[in-house]
Amino acid sequence: MGFLALGLVFCAFVSLSDSYCFFSAPTLGAKHCVDGNDNSLHLPGTTWTSSGCLRCTCFKNNDMRCCDRMGRAFTETEGCIVKYDYRTCTFEVVHEKDSTIKCKYGAVGK
Incomplete structure (x- = not known):
């Protein structure tokens, strides 16, 4: 239970330190990351800039992290x-x- 509380506190600090980035969990069984702007598929290990000016990275476990490039x-x-x-x-x-x-x-x- 203590680890869960510590994890939640850590997540709060991450979101406060970089509020213009977000993580997206993969769909069960997915082999690609899906860009939410145009529904394009991206392989794990790739990085791209979306049509909405988000810089996204697809990680090996298909987690995806996107950060705003433009502000x-x-x-x-x-x-x-x-x-x-x-x-x-x-x-x-x-x-x-x-x-x-x-x-x-x-x-x-x-």
Whole structure:
């Protein structure tokens, strides 16, 4: 019982230290990891970037770990918007109507 409690505490610290990553357990009998964005199959030992800009690794036991490569931005300037480019896994924050206005923003993740 003590090991279970210790394991739960450890899991809490892992999630606090890297909140933009997640683990996915394999389906019973699966021989591949499945990318949740496009349902593509990946062999154990491979790493790829998904169409949603997640960097994923399929481990030998078919556990999968994915981390956000791009981060997510939020604007602090009225009239500014975030434009995400999922081909390059980048974003820019621009004013919707006036490109000379500098946008104040923050980002989380990555």
